[in-house]
Amino acid sequence: MSRIWVLGAGQLGQMLKHAGMPLNLDVQPVDIESEETFPLQDHEQVTAEREQWPETAATRQLASHPAFVNLQTFPLLADRFTQKSLIDELALATAPWQLVSNDTEAQGLHQKLGERVLLKRRTGGYDGRGQHWLREPGLDAIPQGWHEEAIAEQAIDFDEEMSVVGMRGANGQCFFYPLTLNLHVNGILLGSVAPLARLAHLQEKAEQMLGKLMHHLDYVGVMAMECFRVGDDLLVNELAPRVHNSGHWTQAGANISQFEAHLRAVAKLPLVQPTVKNTSVMVNLVGTERQDEWLTVPGAELYWYGKDVRPGRKVGHINFCLDSHTDTKAALDTLQPLLPDTYVEVLNWLRSQLD
Structure with missing residues (x-):
């Protein structure tokens, strides 16, 4: 069994661990606050679920490992000044x-x-x-x-917020998921839907933009590019050199989730164009207590992160990938009374995208 260490043991690290099991990959998320020493071997790979980390015994050990994939990319994109400078250098549109x-x-x-x-x-x-x-x-x-x-x-008077998630192998081969339409409330992603036929004409443009970035960085793994849509133009908002919240729908809606795609790239396993099953929606669970009744909603696929619930904290998400938009809207109707009233806006927005 091949082992991959993940710097960070939050929900993204845990979902990477889950995705590694069918591939016979031993994925080991590591708490960034740990002062332990871990039995890393030279042939084992290291990746990360986050752009920044504190100075601890664990992070020093992992960050000094010779097989830490994309090590030089993290500080470049973690700093918004150097990230924006790179976007300008590559002549990509941004605010x-x-x-x-x-x-x-x-x-x-x-x-x-x-x-x-x-x-x-x-x-x-x-x-x-x-x-x-x-x-x-x-x-x-x-x-x-x-x-x-x-x-x-x-400030950009944008029409919509969207993102594209792509994967790149060490050989330079790239594949992309369909554009994802996103709803942010007070800066927090609360809902996503993908794919939407009306956005298909922007797919090639998004892939060219993200592909240019990944090739320039010689990046290996999954990267997300958040964008503003202004008419038929896309402006890069932010980049995430890792698996991303707006790609969570791929766990239900594609044959290969973003987590499996990232592990395949890091482990040098074959990459393929993901097969998308149906239109998926993702509801982010933020600052709300877990309800077992969510599991009774037809088609609901719950991911609960096991974190203490605090206002504004992402504690889980629910994916839906049903056979028809009608079925998905009916499921959202069933879900609505099981969520706080603040989610009425989110579920109405999701339903409106399916009309």
Whole structure:
């Protein structure tokens, strides 16, 4: 049995472990806070479920392993300044932006980027955290401690948010999943649906953009590219050099999930174009207690992460991949009273995409 170590033991690491079992891969997620020493062998592979990690005995050992796949890519994409610089270098479309340097002032950002400007911390920050809006020209200011530690982006009046997940082998071979349409509420992904026929004309463009990035980085594994759709144009929002929340639907909706695809690439197993079964929807479970009644909903495939429930924390997701849109909408109808009222907006949005 081949062994693959995963730096990080959160839900993504655990789902990688689950996906490795049918492939006879011994996937070992490692807690980033651990001070243990692990029995890594030179021939074993190391991957990661996250872009950043603290300095601990475990992370030092894994990050120094000679077979840590994509090691140089993680710091490059974990820093929004170097990530955006790479996107510009490759001439890929993205929102106008600039570094918040020591002499940057809010008024200058408004003059260059417009009335609405979003500040993003260069590192860390996810699910809407690590962000600050400048919306009042002449009145607002850059928060203390954000100079040199943030980038500023022009607010984009986008039509929709979407993402594409791709895989690349060590031989340069690439395959892609269909574009996924996403709904974010307060910066947190709450719902996804894929594929949608009305987005098919954008698929080739998305694949070319993500493929260009992966080839440039000589990347191996699964990468996600989040985009804004503005008409028929795609603007890169953020990149994730790992399996991604918006690809969770592939666990139900494709013959190869994003987790299996990543492991195949890392383990140098054959990659193939995934076969998509039906239109899938994913409902992200955020800050809500587990309900066994979810399991009674026709077609519901529950993934519960086993984490303490806290407001704003992703604690699980439910996938649906049913034979018809009618069946999926009926399942969402059954699910709705079993979720907090805040999910009415999410389920209505999902149903509207299936009409």
